[in-house]
Amino acid sequence: MNAHSQPAALAAGPRARQQRAKRLLRFIACGSVDHGKSTLIGRLLFEANQLFEDQLDALAADSRKLGSQGGELDYSLLLDGLAAEREQKITIDVAYRFFATDRRKFIVVDAPGHEQYTANMATGASAADLALVVVAANDGLTRQSKRHLVILSLLGIRNVVLAINKMDRVGWSRQAFMAVDAEFRAFAAGLGIDDIVSIPVAAKSGDNVVRRSPHTAWHDGPTLLDALEAAEPAILQPGPLRMPIQLVNRPDADFRGYSGLIVSGAVHIGMMVRLLPSGRVTRVARIVTFDGDLESAEAGRSVTLTFTDEVDASRGDLVAGVDQAPSASDRILARVFWIGDRALGPGQRYLLKLATSTATASVEPQLRVLDLDSRGLVEAPTIAPNEIGTCTLRLNRAIAAEPYAACRETGSFILIDPETFDTVAMGCIEQIPQSRSATLKSSSRRQFARWTETHARSLAKAMSWRTTGGIDTFVVTFVISGSTKIAGSVALADVVTKILIHYLHERVWALVPWGKR
């Protein structure tokens, strides 16, 4: 317990002043069950002097009662906050912890290692900038570690800190460390995870967590805390403007605003924007906030926009930049992580929620499942629980969507079971396939346009018809009357009056939809 008093004595005086300037790092701690994640995070918080004395007292009491360390401090009890977790000594759901050092603020998400709780791990990973993957040196990469890596890759996480834990169990062997490191890199390379920092640690004793270990003189890389402080989190993509509309703000007849969070790009007054799925183009009139109107606003800010035109937009629609607007589509090809209790199969119907819009989705045939060993996609009849695969979804209406790689917020969705309302899948859009029904719809729109006549066209048709008809009237009248004068007068009167009548007749028919195809 003498380690107890030492960090606590380093009171937080100077660190307080630097708090403002820090950039936040959200990271997820994941890895196989019993490889020591929770212990490592607990140890990190303890060593970084982030625990309050009453929490430490409670930890000491808990460790005596529930701990697996023979009465020594059991750091995993700091994070396993649910009664069931403490009894079973496992992590069931993600825990969020907040801490700060002199250099930066952190949100750490401690994720469960058991396969049945992988969905909870994915929940935590979806918001992370970086992943801390814990692999026990004496166990190596397990199937579950691989699954976690695949999920990280699905979610687009490229930065990984690999903590090779339990180094004391392998006699602090450099060879053992290198073997796990090599196995890990080989597997991750096929998944596009290329920024990896490996560190030999022993969570229980705190070696290389915050303090450099005397046992690993051969390690010239950073300690865990050094690596986390030095990491560069993904910066919000500049990208084109994307703002999913959350709600229409209409306090009275004079104000109609569209509220949402700008998830990508920036907006400024006077900017031309496209509303989707309607495709309507308009201009930004005001950017309204409680603290006054803004000239411009960028990604990460919640605002209310008004437009120069009366537009018909509502919750679920998207405000996008004019040039790089996504398409409105009723068909998407997506990579899904299936977390439902029963397998995903063709023909099934779900509710799809993407940004703020909801649609009904049915699963088309031709499913493919990711094989964990080969990391390749293979055709399969269904996607089973906890598997990752690809499928094409047909929606009951077109919504604004684009690939996950282009924009996280407009390229990700969840599927909801329409009967149980459980969340059954997390999805990342791979591409927007050319939809047969979409092409059909747009071509029928073009045909419809051909049938809808302009006034000039109606008039021209009336004139050409009456000129033809006028010549006919002249010939017929001349044959009957034998007089060019009478034939000319009748034909002229006929042409002039009937052009007008024909034109009016055409316009009336143009208003009648009956008989059109």
Add this chain to the structure above:
Amino acid sequence: MDTDILTASSPREDAPVDASTIAAASAARLAHLDELEAESIHIIREAVAEADNPVLLYSIGKDSSVLLHLARKAFYPAKLPLPLLHIDTTWKFREMIAFRDALAHQLDLRLIVHINRDGLARGINPIGSGSALHTDVMKTQSLRQALDQHRFDAALGGARRDEEKSRAKERIFSFRNAHHLWDPKRQRPEPWRIYNARKRDGESFRIFPLSNWTENDIWSYIERERIAVVPLYFAAPRPVVERDDMLIMVDDDRLPLKPGERPQIKMVRFRTLGCYPLTGAIESSARTVPEIVRETRQSRYSERRGRVIDGDGAASMERKKQEGYF
């Protein structure tokens, strides 16, 4: 009188941050507080857009004050589209009730105050009945009564994940069954910013827009936005008695003094506020928000240390939450 309470509680400091400065910030990453603010506003709007009959749970504390401020921002220029609900145990500090009523009046808010009349009639109180029974009947049961009575299907609250271990595990949109029960083993996955708010009749959600805020963030934001908070948060000479290692304020004559116990005047403030016989004060000289920000950064104790109810057995918060406590 009304305005006195509100302005006196928000000491002036000369460090305003005006909107134009914020707007001028270029493509650089937004400051930490801006990020938290935007995230919370997004959650509040999602909650109100998805719910049929939402309510904002207002406990009068600092977190509720921040939540209310964010909710006003979320719907500006419209008025707050949801009412406030305060579960009154009848044992709150007098200054809390005065602050609540003044605020509701000044901001023209719809405020519903609910008291468990049945519990009151049974004479449940924090002193004679014990903290556990009092909390269960006058807070948990009372909240459930109010939600059922008004048929609220989404209750927004100011709980934060950094407060307590079981809260650190809870989703932002936290599903409750028709009996208001939370099942920590079967929480809906909640990836990205997509919240599954589907439910059946009678089921509901507790929604926590401040999930990712820390105590320090709350105070820094109160400072930046000049949000009014109850004066009890600021150090002042107050009459207290020392019990079980805690300083309990003698707020009215209902607190029975033990033999030999005599209230002493001490310079104290509160880090959290609840029922006065269950809430411990800390000795402090922090009279302004910046002083509190500094003090919380240096504190070696967590804010919930001053709560009697949290100590009622291991995993007690989780059990209370499962039963429907906020």
